[in-house]
Every structure is written in C-alpha cells, then in structure tokens.
Amino acid sequence: MIEGVLVEGLVYGILALGVFISFRVLDFPDLTVEGSFPFGAAVGGALIVARVPPPLALGAAFLAGALAGAATSAVYHGLRVPPLLAGIVTMTGLYSVDLRVLGGKANLPLIAHNPVMRAAESWLGGGLDSSIQAFLAFLVVTGVLVLLLDLFFHTEAGIALGALGDNETSVVSAGVDPVRLRSVGICLSNGLAGLSGAFAASYQGFADANFGAGIVAAGLASVMIGEFLFRTNRIGGQLARVLLGSVLFRGIMYAGRSWGYLAGITPNDLRLLTAVLIVGSIAASRYKGGTRPGRSRA
Amino acid sequence: MIRLESVEVVFGRGGPDERRVLDRLTLAVPRGQYVSVIGSNGAGKTTLLNAVAGSVPLAAGRILIDGADQSRLPEWKRARYVGRVRQDPLAGTAGDMTVLDNLALASRKGPRRLRLAVPSRLRRELQDRLAELGMGLEDRLRENVNRLSGGQRQALTLLMASISRPSVLLLDEHTAALDPRNAELVSGLTRRFVAEYGLTALAVTHDMRRAIDEGDRLVMMHEGTVVADVSGDAKKSLTVERLVDLFRRTRGGDYAEDRDLLT
Numbered sequence: 001m002i003e004g005v006l007v008e009g010l011v012y013g014i015l016a017l018g019v020f021i022s023f024r025v026l027d028f029p030d031l032t033v034e035g036s037f038p039f040g041a042a043v044g045g046a047l048i049v050a051r052v053p054p055p056l057a058l059g060a061a062f063l064a065g066a067l068a069g070a071a072t073s074a075v076y077h078g079l080r081v082p083p084l085l086a087g088i089v090t091m092t093g094l095y096s097v098d099l100r101v102l103g104g105k106a107n108l109p110l111i112a113h114n115p116v117m118r119a120a121e122s123w124l125g126g127g128l129d130s131s132i133q134a135f136l137a138f139l140v141v142t143g144v145l146v147l148l149l150d151l152f153f154h155t156e157a158g159i160a161l162g163a164l165g166d167n168e169t170s171v172v173s174a175g176v177d178p179v180r181l182r183s184v185g186i187c188l189s190n191g192l193a194g195l196s197g198a199f200a201a202s203y204q205g206f207a208d209a210n211f212g213a214g215i216v217a218a219g220l221a222s223v224m225i226g227e228f229l230f231r232t233n234r235i236g237g238q239l240a241r242v243l244l245g246s247v248l249f250r251g252i253m254y255a256g257r258s259w260g261y262l263a264g265i266t267p268n269d270l271r272l273l274t275a276v277l278i279v280g281s282i283a284a285s286r287y288k289g290g291t292r293p294g295r296s297r298a
Numbered sequence: 299m300i301r302l303e304s305v306e307v308v309f310g311r312g313g314p315d316e317r318r319v320l321d322r323l324t325l326a327v328p329r330g331q332y333v334s335v336i337g338s339n340g341a342g343k344t345t346l347l348n349a350v351a352g353s354v355p356l357a358a359g360r361i362l363i364d365g366a367d368q369s370r371l372p373e374w375k376r377a378r379y380v381g382r383v384r385q386d387p388l389a390g391t392a393g394d395m396t397v398l399d400n401l402a403l404a405s406r407k408g409p410r411r412l413r414l415a416v417p418s419r420l421r422r423e424l425q426d427r428l429a430e431l432g433m434g435l436e437d438r439l440r441e442n443v444n445r446l447s448g449g450q451r452q453a454l455t456l457l458m459a460s461i462s463r464p465s466v467l468l469l470d471e472h473t474a475a476l477d478p479r480n481a482e483l484v485s486g487l488t489r490r491f492v493a494e495y496g497l498t499a500l501a502v503t504h505d506m507r508r509a510i511d512e513g514d515r516l517v518m519m520h521e522g523t524v525v526a527d528v529s530g531d532a533k534k535s536l537t538v539e540r541l542v543d544l545f546r547r548t549r550g551g552d553y554a555e556d557r558d559l560l561t
Contacts, residue, residue, distance in 0.1 A: 157410040159399050166392035170400065173390065173459070175377040175407035233396065233442050 003131035005254045009247030010138040011199045012218065014145060016226075016246040017239060018065075018192035019219030024238075025153075026185045027165035028083050031216055035091030035098075036068035036190035037197040038211035042101040044198025045108045045207030054115045058198050065194020068094055069187040076186075077179050091212065098209040106209040108201075116202035138199075142243055145192075150236040161185050162235070217274050222246035224281035252277065299329045300350065300466050300498060305359035307345050307522075319345045321522035322359070327466075327515075332492050332499045334509035336541075337519035343502040346519065347468045350500065352376040363465050378407040381459030381497075383452070383472040390455035393444030397435055397454065398424060400443055404458035427457060431487065449480030453487055460491040467492065469501040473508075485512065510536050520548050 022030035044061035120137035201207035226245025515529035
C-alpha cells in the first residue's frame with residue numbers, strides 16, 4: 001500500500017509547507033496549525049457534506065485556516081505575547097469552533113459523498129490503479145502549490161517575507177510595516193494548514209476535531225527530514241524538499257506501523273518515534289556542520 | 299534637508315533612573331551636507347540618530363525632513379526618507395538571503411507589491427551598482443550575504459542604505475568594526491555615494507581624526523546637546539589638538555577621564 005503512503009505524504013506535505021513558512025521563513029514558532037488544520041478539515045468536510053462544490057469547499061478551508069492565523073497574529077501583535085502563547089490560545093479556542101462546525105459531534109464521515117477522492121482516483125480516466133491515479137493527482141496539486149509559492153517568494157512581498165524572519169531591521173529600513181507583513185505570512189502558513197486539513201479529511205474519509213493532535217510535530221519532522229536530504233539556498237528547492245520530507249516521514253511512520261513489531265514498536269509508540277526523528281534530524285544537521293540547521297533560503 | 303527643533307529624548311521617564319539623553323537639541327542640516335558628529339560616551343550621538351530614524355520616541359520638540367514634520371511617524375514609515383548604516387556589519391542585511399535579494403529589497407522603499415522582485419532590467423542595474431563597490435560582489439549575486447566578509451557586508455549595507463537616495467543618510471560609527479583597510483574602503487565609498495547621490499549625511503564617530511578629515515561640518519555633542527559646530531574654513535584648519543582644547547572648555551576641565559577617547 002505504498003501509494004497510500006505517497007498520497008498521505010503529499011496531503012500532509014501541504015501542512016508541512018505551512019509549518020516551513022512559519023517556523024523557517026518567518027522564524028515564528030506557530031502552534032496555530034494544530035488548530036487551523038482540523039478547522040480546515042471541519043469547514044471543508046461540512047461544506048462537502050452540504051454538497052458545496054469541492055473547489056469552493058477547499059477554498060473555504062484555506063480561508064478558514066488563514067482566519068485562524070489572523071486570530072493568532074492579532075493576539076501576538078495586539079498583546080505582545082510570545083508566539084507560542086498566541087498559537088496556543090487560538091488552537092484551544094478553535095477546538096470548540098470545530099465541534100460546532102461539525103454539527104456538535106467530534107467526527108463527520110465523508111464516506112457516502114467524497115467527491116475530492118473520487119475525482120483524484122479517476123482523473124486519468126480509470127486506466128490505472130485508483131490509488132496510483134490519486135497519487136498522480138495529488139502530485140499535480142502539490143506541485144502546482146509549490147510552483148505558486150516559489151513564484152510568490154520571488155515577488156517583492158515574498159522577498160520581504162523572507163527577510164523579515166531573518167533580520168527585521170532590513171525590512172523596516174525598506175519602508176515596510178513589519179506587523180502587516182508578518183500577519184500576511186502567518187495567514188498564508190495557516191491557510192495552507194487549513195487546505196491540508198480539508199484534503200486530509202477527504203483522504204481519511206472523515207473530518208475529526210482531533211485531527212490536529214501532534215500535527216505540528218509531524219510537520220516539523222517533515223521539514224527537518226527534508227532539510228537533511230540536500231542543501232540549497234534556493235526557495236524552490238527548499239519547498240520541494242519539504243514535500244519530499246513529508247513523504248519520507250509518512251513512509252517512516254508506515255514502516256513503524258507495519259514492521260515496527262519486529263523491533264517491538266507498536267502504533268502507540270509512533271509519537272515517540274516522531275519526537276526521536278525531530279531530535280535526530282536536528283542532531284544530524286548540527287553534526288554535518290555549517291550554519292544553523294535549515295536556515296538558508298533564497 | 300533635515301531640521302531638529304528643541305528635540306528631547308528621555309529614558310526611563312518618571313522612574314528613579316530618568317535620564318535626559320537629548321536635551322533641547324537644535325540642528326539644521328541643509329541638503330547635500332555631510333556632518334560628522336563627535337562626542338564622548340553617553341553624549342547622545344546614537345540617540346540623535348535614533349531620534350531622526352524614529353527608533354526612539356521624542357519627549358518634546360520635532361524633526362522635519364524636507365520641510366515636513368516626521369516626528370510622529372513610526373520607524374518603518376520614516377524609513378522612506380532615511381537610510382542607515384550601523385556599526386555592526388550584520389545589522390542591516392538579511393544574512394540568509396542572497397546579495398541580489400538584499401539589494402532588491404532595499405532598492406525601493408514602501409509597501410511590497412505582488413510583482414517580480416528582480417526583473418532582468420533591475421538585476422542589470424543592481425549588478426552595475428555592485429560593480430561600483432569594486433569588491434567583485436557583482437559576480438556573487440546568488441550567494442548568501444553571510445558568506446561575505448565584514449567589509450564587503452558593510453559596503454553592501456552602505457549601498458543598500460544609499461541606493462534609494464534617501465533624504466538623510468545616518469551613519470553610526472559604520473567603519474569602527476572594520477579593519478583599517480576595509481574602514482578606509484568603506485569611508486571612500488561613503489564619500490562617493492554622498493557626492494554622487496547628493497545625500498545629506500549625519501555621521502557619528504569616535505574618531506576625531508576622521509571627523510576632522512571627513513565631511514563639510516563637524517558637530518560636537520555633550521550631555522545631549524550640541525556644544526560646538528564648526529564648518530567651512532574653520533573646519534579646514536581644525537586639528538586634533540584644537541578639538542581637544544574645544545572639548546576641554548565645554549566640559550569645564552574634567553577632561554582627564556576622556557583622555558583615551560580623544561586620541
């Protein structure tokens with residue numbers, strides 16, 4: 001079921017792209033994704049169940065995530081609290097919002113009507129195995145996303161966003177409002193998380209208020225594994241690296257689930273495995289020498 | 299042209315450690331003038347630059363840039379009129395971004411658009427500007443800035459601060475952290491940019507010799523205000539000895555503690 005791992009890696013790779021933007025580009029450790037991911041899943045899932053056209057539902061999921069980011073940004077800039085606290089506040093509050101969006105339940109099945117996966121599995125006409133078609137479909141979707149983000153990071157706004165996380169002074173000197181710019185970045189990051197959540201709901205066949213649990217760590221692990229793969233200061237390469245890292249991370253998790261029993265690993269140990277992967281990636285990148293891990297960008 | 303009118307900056311206002319760092323300071327600098335600012339530690343030199351840039355709020359007075367009162371504008375808005383180079387070569391650039399991206403960021407002031415940051419025409423122009431530095435940076439466009447030497451990085455910062463032709467260029471001991479050769483190089487570039495771009499410059503320095511040699515005018519600060527202001531022929535005939543003498547008179551004889559700073 002290797003295609004499943006690939007699809008999963010790409011679906012959650014969108015989330016990892018969001019985590020990359022907040023943690024790496026903005027240098028803003030944002031836990032909001034733990035809330036914006038299930039929020040996007042809930043909004044996207046509820047709209048799909050309500051027979052809203054899938055593109056609209058996915059767009060709404062992105063906006064929902066971006067809205068969550070705006071909330072964090074407002075708390076962070078308005079009250080001058082640390083980023084972690086601002087993110088925790090949003091993610092905690094969003095849980096209740098998710099339950100309301102899901103109609104008072106924690107779980108909303110999409111089995112009966114799952115147009116996104118149906119479209120993905122049949123978009124090549126049905127000549128290939130459906131899971132391979134789904135993989136290719138998501139490869140195209142995430143590939144387009146990476147290209148769009150790459151383009152964005154070559155615009156004036158994108159370059160300023162990169163500089164903001166690196167040295168805020170250089171952005172202020174250019175006559176740019178750092179508060180507004182950072183808000184845009186946080187919204188973009190969480191918008192991607194929301195979109196990823198909606199895709200994940202389709203992929204899993206249900207939206208769940210508990211989708212977010214452990215998702216920041218998973219995203220971070222993906223980013224760090226990607227950074228371990230190859231070095232580049234080009235933003236396009238860094239974005240592609242995140243997707244690869246996500247696929248690899250899901251592969252490792254899959255291996256842990258499938259063959260972990262050989263080493264005494266049960267599914268209950270996967271979180272521990274995630275933590276070890278993060279620490280291992282950091283340690284490995286330190287050991288390889290060079291600058292701060294992953295802190296090179298276009 | 300910039301104009302400071304009875305500017306006051308107070309640190310720790312209302313508290314037990316309240317300190318008046320700028321005290322009714324008035325200074326007018328006509329367009330195109332290069333002013334060296336000297337004074338001992340704590341005289342308020344850097345605070346003067348911070349006040350002009352908008353990094354510290356004014357307790358009183360106002361600051362006019364090109365005739366308009368900018369005292370209440372936040373730092374990022376005032377940055378449209380202000381270029382700045384700090385002592386630390388790392389301070390003004392984004393080290394994890396390329397030389398080209400850094401320069402492109404600085405080449406235009408104001409809100410960012412969703413437009414390609416470095417179209418090929420701008421790229422060629424920026425490349426030409428980099429070539430003027432004479433450091434070979436025009437061939438290292440795609441390298442991250444943190445791979446440059448301190449001198450190269452400071453020269454780039456100077457170019458970034460000047461390239462948009464700001465109304466005022468603030469230099470805060472910008473050669474002090476460099477070795478003598480690079481300090482000389484960056485000083486030369488500063489003179490050139492000020493002349494070529496017609497910039498108005500306020501240059502803070504600890505180095506009396508440099509203050510005498512450079513600029514059209516020398517301003518001495520003490521306890522948050524201007525105590526001496528020399529320009530024209532008077533400045534040309536200045537020597538370090540006469541400057542020390544001037545300094546001693548303003549301080550009323552307690553010169554000894556500052557002996558090291560003055561030589």
